[in-house]
Amino acid sequence: MEIITKFTGPQLPVDDRSGDGYDYIETAETAGWTVIAQWGAEGYDFGAWPYIIGFARQAKDANGKRHFGYGLYVEGDTTTKYFDNLEACKEAIDRDAHWFWKTGQSDGPSDVPEKFEDLPAKYRGLPND
Known part of the structure; x- marks a missing residue:
């Protein structure tokens, strides 16, 4: 289902390398992004701070028209995607959470399942969704 929009909205800021991922959270939040700390009904870890956020x-x-952005910080590299609806955005995050958990990169x-x-x-x- 992952349908990415052609909309180009605000991107995650570039990592200035003056700190670590914990410092980057503040940088991203100042730029209007909200950190995803937990995922799934039982609140499992999303990512592996300070490396994957x-x-x-x-x-x-x-x-x-509203668009839904999902950004990922991985050891200083950033990517940003926008979606036309919330469900498509959540599915992209679900897919990454599944991969992080399956590969042991995050506590899930x-x-x-495979x-x-x-x-x-x-x-x-x-x-609580």
């Missing part, structure tokens, strides 16, 4: 935000285009559920398509609903989305 996820961020989210909303932005509007010139016509006032002990029974993560295939993303088999990931239970309780491991998707924000806690």
Whole structure:
């Protein structure tokens, strides 16, 4: 389902390398991004701070339409994607969370399935979604 929009909104700031990932969180939040600390109904770790950190935000285009941004900081490198709807954005984050958990790069559920398509609903989305 991951449909990325053609909208180009605010990007995650470039890492200035004056600190570590913890310092970068403040940089990103100052630029309007919200850090993703936990994911899934039971609130498992998303990423592995200070090395892997996820961020989210909303932005509007010139016509006032909302777009949903997902940014990822990995050891100083940043990527940003925007989606036309919240569900597509959440799926992109679900996919990364699944990969981080499956590969042991983040503390997640002990029974993560091998295939993303088999990931239970309780491991998707924000806690209390």
